[in-house]
Amino acid sequence: SIPKAVALLGIGRSNLRLVAVDDQFRMRPDALQAAIAADRAAGRNPIAIVATVGTIVSGAIDPLPEIADVAGREDLWLHVDGAYGVLAALALPERLNSLALADSLSLDAHKWLYQPLDCGCLLHRHPDIARKTFSHSDDYVGLLSQDPTEGFAFFEESFELSRRFRALKLWLSLQYHGRRAFRDAIAEDLRHARLLAEAVEAHPELELLAPVALSAVCCRHRAKDNRAILRRVNARGRVYLSNATVRDQFALRACFVNHRTTDGNVLEIVSEVIAAAGEVND
Ligand SMILES: Cc1ncc(COP(=O)(O)O)c(C=O)c1O
Known part of the structure; x- marks a missing residue:
């Protein structure tokens, strides 16, 4: 999904760096730091780190505190791909409390929240940046509301415009089962x-x-x-x-x-x- 995302963003797949992992398949912070340094030395401008909580093959969890340190030092956005694994935080909160360090976090309710396909979800800390990115212009007040104090419509914070009410099934089953x-x-x-x-x-x-x-x-x-x-x-x-x-x-x-x-x-x-x-x- 990450090569696809960088292609879609126009960054280009060739500008995606894959970072070496340790013997338990977790991203190595020293290799991450070295990759950033090598790119900066070559005149390139790194913009974001993608860590994974629950890799597809083995479920490995990248060391978020150390990776967040690198992101902080280097002034990079930290995205966590938690599509499969991040919901383990419900059962293992102590092991995953460093999720709070992410700028954005993706998770699939159709994986470990037992929902039918599809129910992907993106959480992010900076709605202002999302709105700036996806709204028509800085002073755009939204199609639903002509009153700027009423806030933005959901389709001004992400790619999609018209969409199905995917959240309903998740909301309903959370309400029903608890x-x-x-x-x-x-x-x-x-x-x-x-x-x-x-x-x-x-x-x-x-x-x-x-x-x-x-x-x-x-x-x-x-x-x-x-x-x-x-x-x-x-x-x-x-x-x-x-x-x-x-x-x-x-x-x-x-x-x-x-x-x-x-x-x-x-x-x-x-x-x-x-x-x-x-x-x-x-
Ligand atoms: C870690 C991880 N990231 C991304 C994806 C892609 O998610 P989706 O198929 O919902 O786009 C998956 C699984 O498919 C995954 O396990």
Whole structure:
């Protein structure tokens, strides 16, 4: 999504810098600092840092306090891509309190708030900047209101103009179930990921490929063709796995973002992978 965003903004994909990660797939603040210094030395003008809370493959969480320090020192905007992972803050507030350091934060209620597609959300701290960017002109008072004291219309703070009432389903389910139900369901998803990781580690034929930071688990069969295993697992139709590449290895990836998943479903992943491996030739 970030290369697409820079292309859309007219910055150009070639001006996006990918920053090296540590052994747990978290952005390295020293590498970030070095990338900024290299660009400045080459006469380029860095404008923003995008950190991730919950990377797609492994769920890694970038070190926000250190990254925010760099952003503060270098006078750069700090955006946090929390599309998948940021809602874990409901269940793990102490681990994610540094989210408050972001200038803007994206999250997908259609991922870890269990909503039907689509329900993406952008939170930002500087509505004045958004309005300046998306309004027709500085003194534009809005189509809905000719009275400047009444404030801006929502379509003057983002790309879209006409749009569906996407927030309704989220508002309704938060009202109906209450915040605690979401927090408990997310805590269960996190527990399910740990349960799977433990089951994988306990099985001699399987290995974990990345630390489990949130609810994504990447693993592989040690001996068999994991691509073929994935096809067999999904064809068997009992559980559904996606795939990823972790340090050049093909990974079987499970990601728990469903409030109906049971411990039995989780453990069935292991038995299904082993059964599928039995159907795959050496
Ligand atoms: C970390 C992260 N960022 C961005 C996206 C893109 O979100 P969307 O598909 O809602 O545009 C995803 C998942 O799709 C994601 O996991």
